[in-house]
Amino acid sequence: MNLSRLRTLFSGREMSIVAALIVVVAVTTVVNTSFLSGQGIHDLFLNASIIALLAIGQTLLVITRNIDLSVGSVMGLTAFLSGQLFINDHGTPVFLVLLAGIALGAVCGAFNGALVAVAKVPALVVTLGTLYVFRGLDYGWATATGVQQVNADQMSPSFLSFGSGSLLGIPNLTILTVIVLAGAAYALHNWRSGRELYAIGSNPQAARLAGIPAGRRVFTAFVLSGALAGLAGVLHASYFGTINASVGGGRELDVVAAVVVGGVAIFGGSGSVLGAVLGALLLTTITSALPILGVPAFWQRAVSGAALLLAISLDRAVMLRVATKLREQRSASRA
Amino acid sequence: MRDRIFRWESVLLLLVVAVLVYGASSTTGFSSSDNIAFLLLDNTEVALLALGLLPIVLTGEIDLSVASVLGFCSALTGQLWNAGMSFETIVPIVLVAGAVLGTVNAALIVKFGLPSLAVTIGTLGLYRGLAYVVLGDGAVTGFPENFRPLATDTVPGTFVPYATVVVIVVGALIALVVHFTPVGRALYAIGLGSETSRFSGIRVDRVKMSLYVVSGVIAALASLVYTLRYNSARADNANGLELTAVAAVLLGGVSIFGGRGTVVGVLTALLLMAGLRNVLFLNDVTNEIQNVISGLLLIISVLVPVVTNLLRKRRHAAAAPPPPSTQTPSPPDPVGAAAASGPYEEDQR
Numbered sequence: 001m002n003l004s005r006l007r008t009l010f011s012g013r014e015m016s017i018v019a020a021l022i023v024v025v026a027v028t029t030v031v032n033t034s035f036l037s038g039q040g041i042h043d044l045f046l047n048a049s050i051i052a053l054l055a056i057g058q059t060l061l062v063i064t065r066n067i068d069l070s071v072g073s074v075m076g077l078t079a080f081l082s083g084q085l086f087i088n089d090h091g092t093p094v095f096l097v098l099l100a101g102i103a104l105g106a107v108c109g110a111f112n113g114a115l116v117a118v119a120k121v122p123a124l125v126v127t128l129g130t131l132y133v134f135r136g137l138d139y140g141w142a143t144a145t146g147v148q149q150v151n152a153d154q155m156s157p158s159f160l161s162f163g164s165g166s167l168l169g170i171p172n173l174t175i176l177t178v179i180v181l182a183g184a185a186y187a188l189h190n191w192r193s194g195r196e197l198y199a200i201g202s203n204p205q206a207a208r209l210a211g212i213p214a215g216r217r218v219f220t221a222f223v224l225s226g227a228l229a230g231l232a233g234v235l236h237a238s239y240f241g242t243i244n245a246s247v248g249g250g251r252e253l254d255v256v257a258a259v260v261v262g263g264v265a266i267f268g269g270s271g272s273v274l275g276a277v278l279g280a281l282l283l284t285t286i287t288s289a290l291p292i293l294g295v296p297a298f299w300q301r302a303v304s305g306a307a308l309l310l311a312i313s314l315d316r317a318v319m320l321r322v323a324t325k326l327r328e329q330r331s332a333s334r335a
Numbered sequence: 336m337r338d339r340i341f342r343w344e345s346v347l348l349l350l351v352v353a354v355l356v357y358g359a360s361s362t363t364g365f366s367s368s369d370n371i372a373f374l375l376l377d378n379t380e381v382a383l384l385a386l387g388l389l390p391i392v393l394t395g396e397i398d399l400s401v402a403s404v405l406g407f408c409s410a411l412t413g414q415l416w417n418a419g420m421s422f423e424t425i426v427p428i429v430l431v432a433g434a435v436l437g438t439v440n441a442a443l444i445v446k447f448g449l450p451s452l453a454v455t456i457g458t459l460g461l462y463r464g465l466a467y468v469v470l471g472d473g474a475v476t477g478f479p480e481n482f483r484p485l486a487t488d489t490v491p492g493t494f495v496p497y498a499t500v501v502v503i504v505v506g507a508l509i510a511l512v513v514h515f516t517p518v519g520r521a522l523y524a525i526g527l528g529s530e531t532s533r534f535s536g537i538r539v540d541r542v543k544m545s546l547y548v549v550s551g552v553i554a555a556l557a558s559l560v561y562t563l564r565y566n567s568a569r570a571d572n573a574n575g576l577e578l579t580a581v582a583a584v585l586l587g588g589v590s591i592f593g594g595r596g597t598v599v600g601v602l603t604a605l606l607l608m609a610g611l612r613n614v615l616f617l618n619d620v621t622n623e624i625q626n627v628i629s630g631l632l633l634i635i636s637v638l639v640p641v642v643t644n645l646l647r648k649r650r651h652a653a654a655a656p657p658p659p660s661t662q663t664p665s666p667p668d669p670v671g672a673a674a675a676s677g678p679y680e681e682d683q684r
Contacts, residue, residue, distance in 0.1 A: 067452075069578075121637045122591050124452075128578060132630030139623030245623075250575065253399075256456055266453045298471060298570075302464025308457035312449050 013263035016314075017278040021285060028289040035292055042171060048277075048284040049173035050239070053232045054255040055262065055276040056177075056184050057225030062259055063188075064218050065201040065268030066116060066123035071229040071255055073134035074108045075248030078233030080138055083150030083243050086159070094159050098234050105230015106223050108134055113222030117215040131252065135245075142245040152241030163238025173235050177277070180228065184273045193217060201268025257304060258283050261311040283307060343588040346639075347603040351610060358614040365617055368494035376487070376564065378609040379498040380405065380557040380573060382602070384580035385587075386502070386509050387553035389601050390546050392584050393513070394525040395593025396444065396451040398547060401554045402576035403462035404436045406569075408558035410466040413475030413568025422479050430555045436462055437551020441544040459577065466570035475568040486563035498560050505553065510598035518542065526593025582629060583608060586636045608632070 029036040054071050061068050078101035085092045085100060108130070115126040142148055152160055165172050188194035199207040200214045208214050237243045262279025264271025283304050290300055358365035384401045391398050408429045415425045436458070443454045489496045513519040524532040525539055533539045562568045587604035589596025611632075612625045 115634065115638070119638055119641050121634070121641060125585055125591055125637050126634060128582060128585075129630040129634035131578065132582075132626040132633070136623045136625075136627030136630065139621065140627065143621055143623070253456055253459060256453075257460065260453050260456070266450045296468075298467035299464060301460045302468060305457045305460025305462070305464055309443065309454065309461065312453050312457070313443070313447060316447055316449055 013315075014272070014275050014278055017262065017275065017282055021278070021282050024282070024285050024289055028292050031294075032292045035289070038169065042166070042169065044281075044285055044288060045174040046171040046239070047288060048281045049171065049177045050232045050235055051251070051254060051258060051284060052177050052277045052280040053180060053228050053235070054251065055258045055280045056180055056273050057228035058255050058259045059262070059264050059271060059273045059276040060184065060188075060197065060221040061123070061218075061225050062256075062264050062266060063197045063201045063268055063271055064214075064221055065204065066218060066221070067127065067256065067266075068109075068112060068123065068222065068225045068229075069127040069252045069256075070108065070112060070130040070134055071225065071232075072248040072251035073131050073138065074105050074226055074229035075233035075236060075251060076245060077108065077134050077138045077141075078102075078104050078230040079237040079243045079247040080141060080150075080233075080245055082159075082234045082237040083154070084141070084145065084147065086155045087147060087150065090154070090156055092156065092159075094156070094162050094238075097159060097238075098231065101230045101234035102227045103230070105233065106227040108230070109223040109226015110219070112226065113219035116222060117219040135249070138245045149242065149244040150237075155237070155241060159238050160241050163235060163241070173239060176231075176235070180231075181273055181277050188273060193220070197221060198269055201265075202270070254283070254304070255280075257308045261308055263311075263315065279311075343640075344597060344600045344603060347587070347600060347607055351603060351607045354607065354610040354614060358610065358617070362614055362617045365614060368489075370613065370617070372489050372494045372496050374609050374613045375494075375499040376496045377613075378605060379486075379496070379502055379564070380561050381576060381579050381583060381608075382502045382605050383505060383553050383557035383560070384576060385583040385601055385605060386505050386598070387550035388580055388584050389509065389587075389589060389596065389598060390513060390522055391451075391543075391550055392581075392589050392591065393522040393593055393596055394543060394546065395529065396543065396546075397455060397581070397591075398440065398451065398550050399455040399577050399581070400436070400440060400458040400462055401550060401580060402573045403459045403466070404433055404551055404554035405558040405561060405573045405576065406571060407436060407462045407466040407469065408433050408555040409562045409568045409572040410470035410570045412558065412562050413470050416478065416568065417475050422482050426559060429559060430552055433551040433553075433555025433558070434548050435551070437548040437554075438544075440551070441547035444547065445540045445543050463570070463574070470568065470570045472570060476566050478563055478566055478568075483563050483566060486560045498564070501556070501560065505556070506598060506602055513598055522546075523594050526590075526595070579608075579629070582633045586633050588636070604636075 025036060034040055054075070058068060058071065081104055082097045082101055085097050112123070112127055112130055115121050116123045162172055167175060188197065196207070196212045196214075196217055199210065199212055200217055204214060233248060236247055258280035259271070259276045260266055260279070261283060262271065262275035262277070264276055286303055286307060287300050290303060291297060295303075364370055384405070388398055388401060411432055412425055412429050415428065416422070420428075440451075440455060440458055443449050443458075444451045485497045487496075490500065513522060521532065521537045521542055524535065524537055525542065529539055558572070561572055565572075583605050584596070584601055585591060586608065587596060587601035589601065608629060611628060615625045615628065616622075
């Protein structure tokens, strides 16, 4: 029982990412042993936490055959919101800032979700539009208030220590991400509504005919993705301590790359949040390993692009091989 | 179907006229030939990228790597120029490089059967990264004075820049192929049903292959204009421009699912975006607020057909004889059970 559950948790895809991760870490550690020191691992998880949060939200949507390109802009908006909150009241409690960021993110997500689920506009188009709109609002807000940048000394110390602090050696941000990951993985795996997301993604029409409230489910997925992006923005502010209106710019493509590397099919219906988070961790690890391996920083983008292409090519090759094997088995059993 | 397409293009054209009239009447300097030339010139690269993208979107695929191809080709131009090569030899090399990058996309999408969205997000990163590998993060300037006017000056006696002539020529060529040849009709057929097209004898793979190669070459062409116009070759040239190009294509009435759209629509949409941005710019509206308006425009452009469809259906329902008791004019299903599907799908009820 326990073993089979563990096996479903770590299906083939997750294991291969973990293997890739181990190879990268091992090679890098041989070159520089400090990569695997306590501090090194601490930093790795810390760096991956924010992008992993975004990847969890994105996975919920990609599973339903949708996509959210506006996450980077939502993140920028809520990062700026937290800065503004501290300018208004230096002593704003941390949980209030977190709640405000999540709420604003959820509102942005609801806007996307309403356009996709009610007005039935394709998600790629809607979120490409809101990518500009939310980012523009972000800059507009900065211009209107005359606040171009919020620095660490303007934020409350408890907020900053929350972002950079850790519990029992584990960064706070990583703990938060793991909690969200566990919740999302449980819901996707065990809840009826979670299973329905897969059904919607693998065949929208059939899902509808089976009585699944597809519109409501997709809408909810957008709200959740927005809320997570909102949370990510606040965490970004608390971790880096310096924000301006450009926070999160271009993040949307990194997130989609992480999700796809994590084995979530871009056309919906399959994949797991654990895979997506591991994908985010792998891409972040590669990015931080390159300079240690003596590869110039220029190569970073090229390598993560190549990793994405490699991942989907391998998926395809495996799928083709499985398909031929199944066909052979079927013809053998028929004979 | 056909008149609806015509209607969208006329709506766009009316909006362009409105923007031009508003700009000319309210903003001093808008209608000056210098400003019009600047407006046209400033949108050359987006226009070229959008034109390369259009046939791909018609087949229901996408290419998000176009701006990265531009960046790579620009970096290559800089590096070759640094190496002392003459500009005349650089031009064909860069165009071939664009074709090669397009071929890589095509091979992954067509030969391996991978989804174009995922592949071109990958190559978006890969090509941009390779651009940095080629040139680093420095800039190369000092391109030859005898070539630069081609990207900066207007045709003598008019307000039309040479670069815009390039756009018009490319646009005309694409329009010719898309609207007046069997290949063009094949694009629409593939967009409406790839499998059906294959069985009807259309060489779907070959057509798709060539589209990505063409898109690569056009992006390389755009890179030459960009490099010469700014007199600067950098690896981050045109970073993020792919989204603007996609926005222009979609605003032009091209369906993201393929099978619908015209070259005229895309060019009009480009003109609309350019005009609007310019008017706002002259009225001291910041670049960021301009982005809000571009984004809203894009959303509205896809909402309009949905809303008109809805209204038409409601009118039909109202005009029809009193429906049987089970049928009400607007079904009380607020979230719409048909969510994750396409927007133009006819209701089966």
